[in-house]
Amino acid sequence: MTQWFAQKVLCLPELASKSGAEVDNLMVYVHWLMFALFIGWIIYFFYALYRFRRARNPKADYVGVRGHFSNYLELAVAGIEALLLIGIAVPVWARRVEQMPLPDQSTVIQVVAQQYAWNARYPGHDGYFGRQDMEFVSDTNVFGVDPGDPRGKDDIQTLNDVHCVVNKPVIIYLSSKDVIHSLRILPMRVCQDAIPGLRIPVWFTPTKTGRYQINCAQLCGPGHSEMSGGFLIVESQADYDKWIASQSSTPSSSFE
């Protein structure tokens, strides 16, 4: 029922992540409550028009409502709202923040946003990112990779293509080169600001292979809309390994 409501009534975008259903459910519950309140207010509006019509009430009643029904109703609405917030929204958020997947069981990617594209970086065959430092950051080295560190030699850097493996958690360490951007991948139900000087982890577990558009959710300049040229490519482990092999300049054997 909630899935049907989410897709047919609210027209939410395709869902392709494991924990995204929790976000959708919360949106559905909030809309159900709003729908009930809307119907309730409409009924009350017409009741008031009828009950307090001039023909029956030629003189105003200065005391007003004497019963406590409206108080109980307001309490009940506040109770349901508190339940949505404390019982559902806060636990969903707590799980997002506190239950980070383990890096060695995830696809770990660094993403640096810039005007107007997404840079992505992968650890390559050895599984390690090379050393990074602010002193190396330049226009051509947005990740500040230390050119002297051998572990960084096989690192892979892409522009606008973010590859990951289906049914395996993805951890993105997000930052920005210039202004505030925001990484939004709707089918994964994630949206996180990219802030210069901060490295913010974002995680999700994709459940369907495919190509999903990445949007920038902060108006970051005149070319803001160009940032929708980024794509998250969710593929099988075999396809991902093939892609890594095709990108990495250093074969894995040199590390064995």
Ligand SMILES: [Cu+2]
């Ligand atoms: Cu942007």
